[in-house]
Amino acid sequence: MSTKIPISIAGNLVANPELTYGESGVPHAKLRVAVNQRIQGPDGSWHDGEPVFHNVSAFRALAENAANSLKKGDPVTVAGELEFRGYEKDGERREARRIVADTIGPDLRFGTAAYQRSSHTAVAGADAQVEAGVQASAAVEVVSAPAYSVSTKNPVVVPPFAPAQGNEMTF
Incomplete structure (x- = not known):
C-alpha cells in the first residue's frame, strides 16, 4: 500500500x-x-x-x-x-x-533563466488538426517560435493571427 x-x-x-x-x-x-x-x-x-x-x-x-x-x-x-x-x-x-x-x-530567487519551449511534434500535430487552412501553418509556427531572443535579451513579440471581427464591445 x-x-x-x-x-x-x-x-x-x-x-x-x-x-x-x-x-x-x-x-x-x-x-x-x-x-x-x-x-x-x-x-x-x-x-x-x-x-x-x-x-x-x-x-x-x-x-x-x-x-x-x-x-x-x-x-x-x-x-x-x-x-x-x-x-x-x-x-x-x-x-x-x-x-x-x-x-x-x-x-528564480537566486538567478535568471531563459525559457525555451520544446518542439514536440505531437503538440504541433494536434494544433494543426484543429486549425484549418492558413491558420494551421501559423499555429505550428507559434509552437516552434522561441519565447526569448538570446541576441537582444528581450522577449520575442509575435503578432496575433488576425484582429477579432464581429465581437467588438463598446461602452
Whole structure:
C-alpha cells in the first residue's frame, strides 16, 4: 500500500539528474534535492539548519527536460506527490519515500533563466488538426517560435493571427 501526499519543496540539486529508460521506453529521471532550513540564532544571526534530502522521480518529457536543463548545485523547486512505500529486504520490513514530480523548475530567487519551449511534434500535430487552412501553418509556427531572443535579451513579440471581427464591445 502506498500513501501519496501533495508536496512542494525548494532546495539545491545534490547531483546531476540520472536519466534512464524503462523496459517500455518511458524516460525516468532521478534527482536528489537538499532542503536547508534557515534558523535565526539568539543574537539575530542566521545559519543553515540540518539539511533534509529528498529523492525525486520524474517521468516522460519532464524527465528528459530536467536531465537536459539542470545540473548539480542548481536551486530548484519541485511540486508533486510525496509517496511512501513499504518493502521487505533481507527479511526486514523497510520504508522508502520519494517525491513523484508533476513540475520541476529553476528557483528564480537566486538567478535568471531563459525559457525555451520544446518542439514536440505531437503538440504541433494536434494544433494543426484543429486549425484549418492558413491558420494551421501559423499555429505550428507559434509552437516552434522561441519565447526569448538570446541576441537582444528581450522577449520575442509575435503578432496575433488576425484582429477579432464581429465581437467588438463598446461602452
